[in-house]
Amino acid sequence: MPEMIDQIFVLLKHWLLAYVPAALQPIVSAVLSVVPVLVAFPLLFAITTVLERKGLGRMQNRYGPNRVGPFGILQPMADGIKSLTKEDIIPRTADQVVHFLAPVMLVIASFVVYSVLPIGKNMVLANLNAGVLFFFAVGSMVELSVFMAGWSSRSKYSLLGAMRAIAQMISYEMPLVLASVVVIMAAGSLSTVAIVNMQAGYTGIWPRWYVFTPWGLTGFVIFMIAATAESNRCPFDMPEGESEIIAGYYIEYSGFKFALFFLGEYLGMFATSAMAITLFLGGWAAPFSFLTWIPSYVWFFVKLLIIIMAFIWVRGTLPRLRMDQLMNFAWKFMLPLSIINIVGAGVWHLIPAGFTRWLIDSLLVIVSCVLLSRGIRRGKSFHVRTYRFAS
Amino acid sequence: MTPMSGYLLLSALLFSIGLAGALTRRNAILVLIGIELMLNAANLNFIAFWRYGPHPEALTGIMFAIFSISVAAAEAAVGLSIILAVYRHSKTTDLDQMNSMKG
Amino acid sequence: MNWIVRNLWLVPVLPLLAAGISALAKRKSRAMAASLAIGSMAISFLLSVWAFAHVLLLRSNGQATQQVFNFRWFQFGNEWLSLGWILNPLTAVMLVMVTFVGMLIFIYSVGYMEHDDNFTRFFCFLALFASAMLGVVIANNLLLLFMCWEIVGLTSYLLIGFWYEKPSAAAASKKAFITTRIGDLPFFLGIVWLYAQSGTLLFYNNGAGCLESTSINHLLTQPTPLGFCSATGIALLVFCGAIGKSGQFPLHVWLPDAMEGPTPVSALIHAATMVAAGVFLVARVYPLMSAHSGIATELTTSTALQAVTWIGAITALFGAVIAVAQFDIKRILAYSTVSQLGYMMMGLGVGGVAVGMFHLITHAFFKSLLFLGAGSVIHGCSGEQDIRRMGGLRKLMPFTFATYTVGMLALCGFPFFFSGFWSKDEILHAAHSWNISQAPYYMGAFAALLTAFYMSRQMFYIFGGKSRLTESSEGHSHSPVSPDHSSHHGSNSPHESPKVMTVPLMLLAPVALLLGFFGTPAWPWFQSFLDATQLAVDFGALSEGSMLPVMLSSSVIVLLGLGIGWWIYGRRPIKSAEAPDNLGKLSPPLFTFLGHAFYVDALYGATVINLNTQLSKISDWLDRWIWNGAVKTVTNIVLGLAHLDNFLDTHVVNSGFDEGCQSVSRSGQILSLLQAGRIQGYLKIVAGAGIAFTLLLLWKAKI
Amino acid sequence: MTITFLLLAATTITGTAAAMSLKNLVHCVLALTLGLVSLAALYLQLGAQFVGFTQILVYVGAVAILAAFAIMMTRSAEPAVLTGSSSFRVSGALIALVVFAVLGWAVWSGTGALAVLGPEPEAPVNEIGVALMHRFVLPLEIIGLLLTAALIGAGILAMDETRRTK
């Protein structure tokens, strides 16, 4: 019975397909697969905005939206209606075509990425042989659309914002990819489905997720930090820092296009989080063997929500980094650490199972972490600031 | 199905476009892009020959393409940084004005 | 196997434990160190008596009196090296002697060393010594014996240098160690050789030991390149060790210097026990020493024993002659010890184990008695050791005088009542009937005369006349031995020593007196005990053969010696410490010559030590100049070649190169006209070339 | 000639041709992206999935962005006035034309020797990885070295000269 519930969407699709003529089956199948994704994630976006605003509000000792609907839960609908009805302003000197294409491309790229993410058991749009590679390849197109948006607006703020965003995204893409390499090494495959399957199964009641290894944990942490930077979220929100450059590259957008940017950004965040889940947290697998009766897609979304909550929490907690700190962190800490982590993963596979490899691997990671943080701190002396009050 | 000559012709055209760009454009960045195009034309050839060749399982064409892409990436990085350095020096990217090596 | 045999190791180990504990103890825990040492020694003594009794019991039961206990120590190759201990009459006698004398001397030391800062350390060393010495005694393995032997040497070194702040003591300790080590090295080679030949170092091991007939016979058949059989070679090498340890000529030089140590040390180590270890060693390996080829008759003495005899005889005479001209109370006794050790060696050589050992035992008692007496005298005289500055002590130190007299008479071999008489007489008798030569007998007899003479001289100097101590000149330096003696006693006048010192003297005196009766020719209990023969009381033995004449003549000799002593020194009391020696007046140059011990030290200094120093300088010089010089030369040659090469490069090769360079740059100038400085121009040329090549290829392909 | 191929070829040619001929440099780069993405699609069509994705990752994600960056940082555009080297441009175009003619002739005349389309060949990522680690391990190492050198070299070249000499 749990099996049935787990596979209910798959079965539903097959049942529907049976009524479709054979010639049309591929197209219908594609539509049937894509549409739920196209619906589910924007919905999640809506929920997330409410969550984020209310959560942040609570963290900052205020209410957050509480007027529209009960407890303000209808706020996203109000926002949507507002952005749809607003006037679409295009700056006079803007490069019209590019200005138009940029948000479209961003949203398309963000959506295309979902095709390789396994949302549940047997629930993946395209089980590509090189799924992870596809994910990163398509993900990199986001940068281009950011550039297009920034450049085409003919505004100094937006251009600066775009430059910052791109520099940051390129810099953090490296650790992002390298952090996932450890998983690819362990799973021996680039296919997301295969990676999830490798993590299926339990030792006792405990899952065999990659995050529960020294290199996996390190990789996961690196991946999440890089993902934060990739999605331009706090504390890496230099490109859209309100107090400096208003809203960064999409300052000159308004109305629906602005909403598209917003959507694209959140979709990107969901996608990277989903990728982190796939790579490190066992995808749709249940965290304990006795919880497998809960459908896989539920687990997927639970994990996704937890990570999103973490994002919100981080946003509400940490201050923004300076540009040089940001770059130093990427190149002098994250990159070497992720490379060492790859070495660690290699060492892990060379040493036969046992306590020793745990020890060696953890030592490797911890020591290099300590070393690198020393290196990044070199020449800077931090001391407690003392404030003097005017007397 | 598409005959191999289609791909080869496309590749030749790509190459020529790249070459034309590299020869005629005066902006150093565009010249670099032209060169990249020529490299891509070659890659297309590799892939095509691999696909239509007698031993696709040997993966040689794919390998060559992968290495070629890597080399191209490195080349782009170094080339662009050279252009930056030159620009910083002479405040221009116009190739016509970079002729201090004239013999 | 009996408990005592299995646990004989306890005898040496108990003092070792005491030594270990007091080594770790604080400097202040004096009482603990002393009581530990004495207590352990007492227990060892009791165990030794038990062992002795056990042997006696075996003997009375008619069983074999020799029991061994062997165990494995370590393995190399396919064989194990075994160690073990042995209990036989020889061991038992030595054990009792060493523990008894040792215990008494320990007790005595409590008084003698009372004021020393390093009291604790002293007892630690003493206990270590006792342990090692007992180890030598019970060892059933030549290697174990050697190991303990070396540790005995170490403790001797430590104790001679006990007052290390005195440079002379430090030098004497070094000299003692090195001189004995000179003897030990041939000994070591002998051990190695013996092991190589017989495959074992156990003395007795149920027929497989190296002193048992199988092995000895094997050794006798092994020739050496030098002509004699390897048994002789090994025996001689082993004897070298005995020469070093027992102060035999020519390695006797360290023994007089060893008197720099505290007097109990001199008594225990350098009179009673350690120096006798050499004699004991020869006795222990007597089967090897006396081994000779089967064809000779029983009377034939082996080469090794001949060597032992001659060395012993020379030493006996040599020591006695030198002792005549000494003024230091302890040095006289030291040379006397050298002389007596020579006697023992001679006894071993001419008469066998029992003869030598008997003298060893008796000598141990009376000589330690003498040394302890001397210590008491020195103690009483506040550290004075020069007999010329003593005198008149008979009244002041009655107990010491009485016991010292007993010891002196025993040493002289005063007829019939004193132990020295019987043991010495036996040696002389054996020497008289030696089949090789009569010379040792005459040398021994003359030495006996001299012994009586110098001992009486010493007695008259010390105890006769009036005290000359007070007239000590200002320049006279108190020995730093016990600088606090005088301050402690508040006066400089001689006085009797405390009970703790005199009681051991009074215990030793009767033994020194009476022990001789265990070995008279009439009742040779000791001899039969050692040789495991039947004991018979036979007063007829006294008159047998040459026994009686020898006995009488030796008595006469002793009396004569005492008489001459009285004639020269006793008739008129010695007046002044500065007065020349009565004997010295007869022939001053000879007396000085003797006083400096034939200048042997100086001779060694000029030859051996000088050679050594020169060699070390030469080695150092070789090191600095020849070996290093060779390296430097090679380096310089290589550097020179490098310079040459450099020269060639700059002046020969490069000039041609410059020409080439110029032509290249000229052609470069021409070619540079082609460079328009436009990248795309170059690219065009490349493209053109590409076209040309492609066309060429295609054209070729068509054809 | 399938429609897909024709479509993709057309976009490729359009994109690249635009990239080489447009005036606005940013437009050039965007057009180049279009051309290269279509080329990647052609790779996918040929069955080279890995190469296709790599192409997108490297060219769109890195090279195009880099070029855009360079454009931004040099603030350059084609000089407004063409400084009388039209002959140069003509000769360049001519040479390119000749090259195309020669290559086209070569392709045309050389076809038929090879063109055997087998079944869709398998080029799974696994095997590529295995091949890279075994037969091609030396080139892989060298490429790694080259990339490292390029990384460092590009960094140093782009570094401010005043800082570099410090």
Next chain:
Amino acid sequence: MITFPWITTLTAVPLFGALTVLALGGRNKVLARWTALLFSLISLVLTLILWHSFSTVADGYQFQELHRWIPSLNVDYRVGIDGLGLLMLLLSCIVVPIGMLASWHIEKRVPLYFSLMLVLQSCLFGTFTALNFFHWFIFWELSLVPAFFLIKLWGGPNSAKAAMQFLIYTMVGSVAMLMSFLAIYLATKTFDLTELGQLAQNDKLMPAVIGELGWHLFTPHHTAMVIFLGAFLGFAVKVPLLPFHTWLPSAYSEAPSGTTILLTGAMSKMGLYGFLRILLPLFGAQMQQILTPLLWLAVATVIFSAYAALAQTDLKRIFAYSSINHLGYCLLGIFAVVKITGGDATLTAQKYAAMNGVFLQMFNHGLTAATLFWFVAMLEQRTGGLRGLNDFGGLRKVIPVFTGLMGITIFSSLGLPGLNGFIGEFLIFEGTFPLVTWAAALSVLGLMITAIFFLGTLQRVFYGPLEENWAHLPDLTLSERLALIPTIGLMFTLGLYPQFILGVINHTAIQMALQLRNF
């Protein structure tokens, strides 16, 4: 079955420690010292585990690891230990902490110093476990680097010169050795020591080399000899053997005492190890051909170095020469074992004895010499660097415990029974005397001179009246005493119960001697 790579781990631990020390070090000297010591003790524990699980009766190497490394050169990563290797590992593990403790008071660039020490330890482990000439040689050469810097940067006034001399000397030897082995490699296409040893056993090694490199100016005999001498030079310099020893006194005396401890305690054993592991199996025949000159060299080493020590006035130089002297006995034993005996059973037993003695003497010398230099270090630290014989006198009065413990060490060094030095010397002489009587008899002289100069040292430094300026010299502190206890205790243990080491090495010694019986 994949067993745990003990030896690789063992080699990696100090290296890892070196990095950690460097990283943690920075300003905190205390932390650097303790970390370094901790890592060296970890290696000690690992070695003790190996010691515990080592089989004393198994043939061949144990804990082997074999991986293809450079297939094109036929080079494998092959490590393993037999009794000798294990003994040397233990020795290194004991000596390195001693060296560290002796360097405790160094204040200059502490983390670097200690990490170099750890690197050196790692090289030692590598050298003592490698079974393939290729990486054996890598470790052998690599060990020079930390040693060089340790001498040069922390040494005395002439340390730069001494370090250079040390480096060049050993490099020349190593280059000669490398040439020889390249020649062998060209002929046999292998670097594996076991394989080479087997070739040599079957008399195929040298014919193969000659066949490959036959040079018409040389007879085959001469070619083989030249190749042998090349390899020989490399080891002879390291040990050192007489005419190649001049680097040693200056290097030892100029190096900081902690480094000297490592040099004498462990690095000098590398040369002897090479003799045993490489020269004996591969070049036994050549050694036999020039046995008499070799023996003369060994005897000369023993005697001349002892005499040279007698002429020194610097404590460290004295002990340096005494080191040469002690290693000379080892060489004597090794050369004696080579002698052709025609399979005589008695003499074979003597060979076992000599071989065991050589092993034991190596260990003993390492232990004792390290401790001696440790005492020198402590003395230097108290007196501000003075260590001349003439600078002192009567020190026993103020530092009795120091004197007592150093006395024990000195007596151990001059071979007093009951302490560790004796058994090794006994076994060497026991085996050597029947094999080459004259050499053994001559070498005994060395024992005597050793006694003379050691006692002279004791006398001049500790005995006699106290020099006034040392009246307030502090005695050993509690922590120093505690640190010394294990070492001194080990000396006694080995002297009284040598079986605990002999039991481990005996089998290996037998095998090594048996290897030679074919000749």
